[in-house]
Amino acid sequence: MSVTDTLLKERARDCAPAFFLLLAVALSGLRNARDWAVFAPAFFFWAVFFRKEGFTLPGGLWPWFFGWLGIASVFSLEPLNSLAHFSKYLVFAFFLSLTAQSGENPRPAPPFGPFGKSAVRAWTRALFGAAFICASVIFYQRITGSGVYGIIGDNPNYSAAILAGAFAAAWVLAFSAADGAIGPRQASVSEKETRRKTLYGLFCAVFIAAIIAANSRGAMLASILAASAFLIVRKKRRQLLYTAAALALAAAVVPTDWLSFLFKAGDPRAYARVWIWGSAIEAALERPFFGFGPGLFERAFEFFKFPYFNGISYYGHGSTHAHSEILNLAAEAGLPAAALFTGAFFYSVKQKSRDAFQSAMKFCAIALFVQGAFDMVFYSGAVCLLFFGSLGFSVSGPRPDAAYGNAAGRFRPAFIALLLLCVLGLSARFVFERDYGLALRPGPGLPSADGLSTDPERSALALRRALAFAPYNKDLLLENVRRQLAGSGNYAYAAAYVENAAVFCPKDPRFPYIAAEAFVYGANAPEAYVRLKEAITLEPEFLAARFALTRLLYSEGNVKAASAQAVGLKRTKKASSSNARPGSVYDMLIVNSDFPSFGAIRLRRPEDRTIFESFKK
Numbered sequence: 001m002s003v004t005d006t007l008l009k010e011r012a013r014d015c016a017p018a019f020f021l022l023l024a025v026a027l028s029g030l031r032n033a034r035d036w037a038v039f040a041p042a043f044f045f046w047a048v049f050f051r052k053e054g055f056t057l058p059g060g061l062w063p064w065f066f067g068w069l070g071i072a073s074v075f076s077l078e079p080l081n082s083l084a085h086f087s088k089y090l091v092f093a094f095f096l097s098l099t100a101q102s103g104e105n106p107r108p109a110p111p112f113g114p115f116g117k118s119a120v121r122a123w124t125r126a127l128f129g130a131a132f133i134c135a136s137v138i139f140y141q142r143i144t145g146s147g148v149y150g151i152i153g154d155n156p157n158y159s160a161a162i163l164a165g166a167f168a169a170a171w172v173l174a175f176s177a178a179d180g181a182i183g184p185r186q187a188s189v190s191e192k193e194t195r196r197k198t199l200y201g202l203f204c205a206v207f208i209a210a211i212i213a214a215n216s217r218g219a220m221l222a223s224i225l226a227a228s229a230f231l232i233v234r235k236k237r238r239q240l241l242y243t244a245a246a247l248a249l250a251a252a253v254v255p256t257d258w259l260s261f262l263f264k265a266g267d268p269r270a271y272a273r274v275w276i277w278g279s280a281i282e283a284a285l286e287r288p289f290f291g292f293g294p295g296l297f298e299r300a301f302e303f304f305k306f307p308y309f310n311g312i313s314y315y316g317h318g319s320t321h322a323h324s325e326i327l328n329l330a331a332e333a334g335l336p337a338a339a340l341f342t343g344a345f346f347y348s349v350k351q352k353s354r355d356a357f358q359s360a361m362k363f364c365a366i367a368l369f370v371q372g373a374f375d376m377v378f379y380s381g382a383v384c385l386l387f388f389g390s391l392g393f394s395v396s397g398p399r400p401d402a403a404y405g406n407a408a409g410r411f412r413p414a415f416i417a418l419l420l421l422c423v424l425g426l427s428a429r430f431v432f433e434r435d436y437g438l439a440l441r442p443g444p445g446l447p448s449a450d451g452l453s454t455d456p457e458r459s460a461l462a463l464r465r466a467l468a469f470a471p472y473n474k475d476l477l478l479e480n481v482r483r484q485l486a487g488s489g490n491y492a493y494a495a496a497y498v499e500n501a502a503v504f505c506p507k508d509p510r511f512p513y514i515a516a517e518a519f520v521y522g523a524n525a526p527e528a529y530v531r532l533k534e535a536i537t538l539e540p541e542f543l544a545a546r547f548a549l550t551r552l553l554y555s556e557g558n559v560k561a562a563s564a565q566a567v568g569l570k571r572t573k574k575a576s577s578s579n580a581r582p583g584s585v586y587d588m589l590i591v592n593s594d595f596p597s598f599g600a601i602r603l604r605r606p607e608d609r610t611i612f613e614s615f616k617k
Contacts, residue, residue, distance in 0.1 A: 014119040016046060017099050018126035021385055025130050025162070029152035030381025033430040039381070040091065040426050044419055047094065061344035066093045068340055069294055072333035076293025080428055080469045085295030087425030088381060090418055092388045099123070099392030120357045120393045124169060127364070127386065128203065131166030134159040135210035142213045150214060152380055160216035161368060161377035165386055167207035168226035168367035169360040174200035175234065176356035215261065218375035226367035230359075272308060273323040273374075279304040280322035284330035284338075291334040297321050299472050300331050305507040312541055315507045316586040321379050325372040345369055348395050362394035432469040438462035440479055474508065477501040481514055491522030509535035510589070513545050516552075525556050542590050 020043055027035040069086050076082035099119075134151055138159060141148045150159025174197050211219045224247070231240040251259070264270035283292060283300035292300040298320045307314040322328035330338035349366060353359035368377070368387040377383045439462045460483070467476050481501055485494045495518035502511035516531035529552060535545040553561045 011118060013050070015122045016050075017095070017119060017389055018122040020046075020095070021123065021126050021382070021389060022130060024382035024385050025133075025151070027382075029158050029383065030385075031153055031379065033426070033433045036088070036381065036426055037430050040422065043091065043094075044423065047415075047419070060347035061340050062093070062096065062348075065337065065340040065344050066090070068337050069333055072290045072337060073294050075290040077296055077299055077472055078293055078470050081432075082293040082295055083421075084425040084429035084432070087422040087429075088384075089294070090422045090425075091381075092384050094415075094418075095385055096388040096392045099389045100396050101392075120361065120396070123389065123393060124173075124357060124360065127162070127166050127169060127390075131163050131207055131210075134162050135206055138210045138214050148214055152382065156214040157216050157218060157371075157375045157377055158380045158383060160211050160214045160219035161222075161371050161375070161380075161383045162386065163207045163211050163214070164216075164219040164222045164226070164367045164371055165364040165390065167204055167211070167223045168230075168363040169390075170200045170203035170207060171227045172230055172360040172363050173356055174204060175230070175236070175239070176359065212262070215264065216371075216375070217263065218371040218377070220262070221374065222367040222371035225370050226363045229366060230363050272317075275306045275308070276301075276319050276323050277327055279306060279319075280324065280327035280331045284327070284335055287334065289334045289336065291330065291332045291337065294332050297328055297331050299504065302474065302505050302507060310587070312587045313539055313590050315509070315538060316584055316590070321376040323376045324374060325369075325376065325378045328376060328378075345391070348391050351395055353394065358394050358396070361390040365391040365394060428469060432466055435462040435466040435469070436473075436476070439466045439476060472504045474505050477505065478510060478514075481511070485514060485518055485521075491518045492524075494518040495522065495524075495527070507538060509538040509542055509545065512538075513542070513548070516545075516548065520552065525552060528552060539590055544589070544592060 024030050024039055027039055030036055030039055066089060069089050073082035073086040137151050138148055148156050150156040152158035208223060211223060260266060279301055282304040301319050305315055308317050322331055326338045329341055349362050353362055365387055372378050438459055441459055481498050484497050495515050498511055498515040498518060505511055512531040512534040516528040519528035532545050532549040535542055
């Protein structure tokens with residue numbers, strides 16, 4: 001092979017991290033199994049057939065952190081589900097290793113590495129390219145008034161995270177250019193560095209303007225703190241003073257309406273994450289060592305959900321994450337995981353940077369870490385890749401030539417084993433999401449969440465497989481409960497099954513409602529009464545539960561109590577009709593007095609039907 005071919009091959013390999021970053025961003029930020037089904041095979045194919053060096057994590061606490069996540073997955077409430085989530089972290093670990101080994105190889109030919117300075121420069125260009133795309137889309141959405149979402153999902157914070165990381169990197173490079181730190185020719189760089197300083201300054205202006213347009217408080221805070229931290233580390237006291245004065249002047253000059261917009265003062269949900277943080281802390285203290293399991297914050301939140309009235313319901317909200325990566329790790333994998341993650345990060349960023357690009361990547365990672373502490377931007381796999389990739393570049397350094405040959409033989413078997421584990425976990429997740437959709441389509445003639453139907457036997461099989469993967473998923477439990485009640489003649493068994501399922505969803509009134517239905521079918525009116533009162537206590541606007549309780553009391557001969565409930569039912573129905581419009585399936589069930597998805601408690605005497613039909617009017 002000629003020297004030119006070798007150089008081209010090495011350059012292509014240098015661009016691999018940047019390519020995978022852009023691929024992750026293009027795949028909707030890697031937020032669901034379908035995106036991972038495209039990204040993971042491409043990454044693994046390259047890792048097996050084109051990367052000859054071994055994967056070795058950088059020093060510090062990172063091996064302990066990833067290892068602890070693996071242990072926490074074993075002790076998880078849902079081990080298979082946590083394994084799938086842990087598989088994603090293994091991909092991030094491989095990516096961290098990939099970029100951390102980007103130091104220049106001292107061999108005279110080829111001069112790049114396997115990953116030389118061209119790798120971090122390609123990564124920086126990819127970051128700026130993705131950031132400009134995010135900025136363009138956000139500006140367009142803001143100008144047209146179509147709603148600002150960015151390019152990743154329906155949440156602008158993911159795109160704002162990319163912008164915050166790019167802003168921090170451009171900020172560092174702008175000041176480094178001013179110091180003449182970029183470029184090998186120090187004698188005649190004055191004009192060139194001035195142009196670079198101006199260029200990176202324009203980058204900073206565009207990125208911060210896009211962050212403001214996205215109205216992401218976490219990204220704004222991350223950008224300001226990362227920029228200030230750089231000035232403090234570089235001992236640029238005058239520039240730090242100018243920056244602080246500019247921020248103070250902006251706060252004084254900007255109209256109050258603009259400040260209200262920036263801080264979302266008019267949005268009642270804008271500060272609800274504080275309560276979510278409280279739930280995360282409660283979950284972490286409940287299971288402080290191993291947590292509830294990686295990827296299972298949603299399960300933990302069901303135990304520690306707080307009431308939040310939206311005009312219809314108090315417990316209709318949910319959260320798949322803690323809106324803070326550190327608290328999310330504490331709830332899912334225990335306090336040690338949060339401590340190891342934080343310690344590993346600070347150990348990495350405290351290392352001295354060798355050049356401006358390494359410093360830029362370090363402060364890019366710092367910006368993402370800060371935003372991740374207040375926004376759950378790490379829920380996007382693309383943002384995680386940007387974080388771990390930038391962190392790897394910030395700690396990369398020259399390695400002796402022998403290290404490449406030794407690593408290939410020593411670590412490759414372990415790499416293959418971990419790769420197979422990744423494939424297993426991600427494949428299981430992909431199968432689960434398919435089964436999840438089928439399980440909620442019971443069959444022709446039966447109600448389903450999306451209005452579609454499939455073969456009943458196929459749906460039942462999918463439900464069993466999905467429950468094996470996620471046995472405490474609330475939607476699957478409700479679907480299984482509905483089928484148990486519809487297909488079982490043993491209503492005592494059905495009621496017991498519902499009550500066992502309700503242990504994992506103590507704030508969901510649908511479970512006691514269905515348990516009451518089973519008790520009524522089993523002629524156990526006292527227990528049905530208790531369960532209906534429990535459902536109404538959780539959700540006072542739950543019309544179906546109030547209607548069922550009224551019918552139950554009347555059918556049992558308690559006319560006085562039934563009349564009182566009937567008056568309350570009419571008052572609740574009138575209030576519900578004037579409240580906020582139902583914005584979720586949960587809210588629609590709350591305001592629906594028939595509650596058709598789960599049946600209705602039947603009256604013992606047919607003549608009572610006519611009387612209680614009037615309560616619906």
